[in-house]
Amino acid sequence: MGLDIRFPIGIILTIYGLVLAIYGVVADPASPVSDPAIAENVVRLNIDMWWGVAMLVFGLFMSALAFRASRR
Amino acid sequence: MHPHFVDYFLIVIYFVFVLGIGFALRGRMKTSEDFFLSGRSIPGWITGLAFMSANLGALEVMGHAANAAKYGMFVNQFYWLAAMPAMCFVGVFMMPFYYGSKVRSVPEYLRKRYDEKTRTLNALCFATMTLLVSGIDLYAMAILFQRLLHWPFSGSVVASAVVVAVYIYLGGLTSSIYNEVLQFFLIVFGFLPLAILGLKAVGGFAGLNARLPNPGYAHTWANIWHATENPMGVNWFATIFGLGFVLSFGYWCTDFLVIQRGLAAKDMAAAQRTPLIAAVPKMFFPLMIILPGLVAIALDPTLTKYLDGRYDNALPAMLGQFYPSGLLGIGLTALMAGFMSGMAGNVTAFNTVWTFDIYQTHVNPGQPDEHYLKMGRFATVFAVAVGIGTAFIVLRFNNLMDYVQLLFAFFNAPLFGTFLLGMFWKRTSAHSGFWGLLCGILAAATHYALYHYHVISYPSDMAANFYQAIWAFSVCIVVTVVVTLFTDPRKEEELVGLVYSLTPKPRNQDLPWYERPGILALGILALCVVLNIIFW
Numbered sequence: 170m171g172l173d174i175r176f177p178i179g180i181i182l183t184i185y186g187l188v189l190a191i192y193g194v195v196a197d198p199a200s201p202v203s204d205p206a207i208a209e210n211v212v213r214l215n216i217d218m219w220w221g222v223a224m225l226v227f228g229l230f231m232s233a234l235a236f237r238a239s240r241r
Numbered sequence: 242m243h244p245h246f247v248d249y250f251l252i253v254i255y256f257v258f259v260l261g262i263g264f265a266l267r268g269r270m271k272t273s274e275d276f277f278l279s280g281r282s283i284p285g286w287i288t289g290l291a292f293m294s295a296n297l298g299a300l301e302v303m304g305h306a307a308n309a310a311k312y313g314m315f316v317n318q319f320y321w322l323a324a325m326p327a328m329c330f331v332g333v334f335m336m337p338f339y340y341g342s343k344v345r346s347v348p349e350y351l352r353k354r355y356d357e358k359t360r361t362l363n364a365l366c367f368a369t370m371t372l373l374v375s376g377i378d379l380y381a382m383a384i385l386f387q388r389l390l391h392w393p394f395s396g397s398v399v400a401s402a403v404v405v406a407v408y409i410y411l412g413g414l415t416s417s418i419y420n421e422v423l424q425f426f427l428i429v430f431g432f433l434p435l436a437i438l439g440l441k442a443v444g445g446f447a448g449l450n451a452r453l454p455n456p457g458y459a460h461t462w463a464n465i466w467h468a469t470e471n472p473m474g475v476n477w478f479a480t481i482f483g484l485g486f487v488l489s490f491g492y493w494c495t496d497f498l499v500i501q502r503g504l505a506a507k508d509m510a511a512a513q514r515t516p517l518i519a520a521v522p523k524m525f526f527p528l529m530i531i532l533p534g535l536v537a538i539a540l541d542p543t544l545t546k547y548l549d550g551r552y553d554n555a556l557p558a559m560l561g562q563f564y565p566s567g568l569l570g571i572g573l574t575a576l577m578a579g580f581m582s583g584m585a586g587n588v589t590a591f592n593t594v595w596t597f598d599i600y601q602t603h604v605n606p607g608q609p610d611e612h613y614l615k616m617g618r619f620a621t622v623f624a625v626a627v628g629i630g631t632a633f634i635v636l637r638f639n640n641l642m643d644y645v646q647l648l649f650a651f652f653n654a655p656l657f658g659t660f661l662l663g664m665f666w667k668r669t670s671a672h673s674g675f676w677g678l679l680c681g682i683l684a685a686a687t688h689y690a691l692y693h694y695h696v697i698s699y700p701s702d703m704a705a706n707f708y709q710a711i712w713a714f715s716v717c718i719v720v721t722v723v724v725t726l727f728t729d730p731r732k733e734e735e736l737v738g739l740v741y742s743l744t745p746k747p748r749n750q751d752l753p754w755y756e757r758p759g760i761l762a763l764g765i766l767a768l769c770v771v772l773n774i775i776f777w
Binding site for chain 1: 243245247250251254255258261262287419422423426427430434438442561562563564565566567568571
């Protein structure tokens with residue numbers, strides 16, 4: 170088909186990961202949970218940053234696969 | 242839900258990508274085969290993910306989360322009892338006929354196996370059904386836009402429709418498949434944290450079970466034996482035969498929306514693996530979609546705190562509750578991606594059936610290929626325009642899943658009977674297909690009328706749909722068999738490649754074991770049994 174689908178997937182997840190991780194580091198937004206019944210269970214974690222890093226790693230991995238295939 | 246600038250920014254990036262893929266593929270659409278079947282050139286893992294994602298529209302993500310809030314873990318049956326065996330069956334037994342006979346659509350197979358009138362009847366039914374379903378995704382997307390951006394409903398419908406129309410117009414099925422694969426990854430990254438955060442917040446599975454309004458909500462199978470004991474009001478017969486056999490096999494084995502993805506594969510082995518690869522992520526989707534629905538009902542059993550009295554709000558409400566801005570943008574993008582690719586799947590299936598099975602056959606045959614390519618593009622615009630109209634029909638229904646299962650019980654359930662006899666009984670005559678299919682659809686219509694006017698009654702709309710499917714399927718089978726016994730069989734040499742007993746089996750001996758369809762299917766079913774036991 171010419172256009173390797175792994176390129177767009179890799180690129181968009183890399184961008185999303187970067188934006189999310191940077192936003193997480195800079196803003197560290199709190200979880201909006203307002204329900205007192207579960208407030209004590211809510212995870213105290215910079216979820217934006219960590220999930221952003223996870224998306225970034227996966228995005229780079231996909232891009233790398235696509236790049237390697239295109240070199241052949 | 243209060244999105245910030247960063248959330249809108251992430252959504253905008255997605256729209257830029259979707260349209261970008263359409264433009265990147267524009268130059269590659271040279272023949273009608275490129276546009277409608279992606280030139281039969283796509284690797285199995287891509288068609289596999291697309292096979293699953295074409296089905297993963299608004300109904301799947303919003304509808305099943307809503308169903309889980311309403312009926313509990315019983316909804317797992319839609320995945321583990323219904324989808325898994327049917328997906329394995331279509332990959333191992335049916336794909337060889339679809340792919341091997343080089344048909345371009347499901348109705349075209351019916352012309353080869355039966356005759357022209359069977360094909361035309363099916364093509365018309367399918368085109369109608371697809372248009373009626375396509376509005377659901379537009380409706381769901383418009384509701385989301387309305388809430389986020391406060392756009393009016395009609396403006397939101399048109400805006401979402403235009404984006405879908407543009408990218409299919411440019412890139413045809415390939416564009417649709419690429420976006421489906423992209424959407425798959427977005428959904429996984431967008432919804433996985435929701436299940437984890439939600440489950441953690443209610444205190445794990447133990448905490449979840451303790452908070453559920455009805456202990457039956459925590460079981461898939463334990464309450465199936467009597468209709469009065471389970472929240473959906475269906476007994477084991479309606480569930481196993483109606484949902485697990487007729488409705489699910491009818492959908493996964495004959496609905497061109499999903500089969501079309503297999504036809505785009507690059508070779509027979511890839512086509513057979515398409516539904517099997519799709520089955521693996523599909524098996525785990527309940528963890529991402531049903532869990533948030535259960536968390537929603539556990540936190541808000543009276544539907545007053547977050548759900549505003551509507552089960553359909555379960556998933557968006559949980560996103561708003563647990564996601565900080567940033568992650569919220571990813572979650573909303575995943576929702577929109579699901580709606581757009583659900584819509585796009587319907588539109589690409591419609592334009593193929595319309596162009597090949599109705600227009601080329603009855604309206605204007607014998608034109609050069611470019612003419613049909615143009616017609617496909619025109620049909621895309623037409624389908625999207627009608628989809629806008631059906632979005633307003635959907636607005637009048639209050640439960641998406643009931644609406645769509647009703648349509649499936651009308652059209653897919655009898656069709657599966659026609660296929661089963663056609664593929665596995667070589668005696669089935671050319672005439673019998675048409676009459677069986679027609680009587681099956683009429684039986685569904687009669688059943689619907691009787692139920693609608695309260696002549697017969699069921700504990701829930703979903704139970705009525707299951708029984709409607711059983712009736713439609715049974716009538717189709719009986720009529721087809723009876724007509725066959727009174728008409729002449731077709732010559733055996735005409736049926737090679739179309740009927741199981743007359744077709745050489747695909748030889749997969751040279752493939753490594755992990756690529757053989759039969760072994761993959763057994764592995765999937767074994768894993769599925771384990772999941773059923775864990776969540777019994």
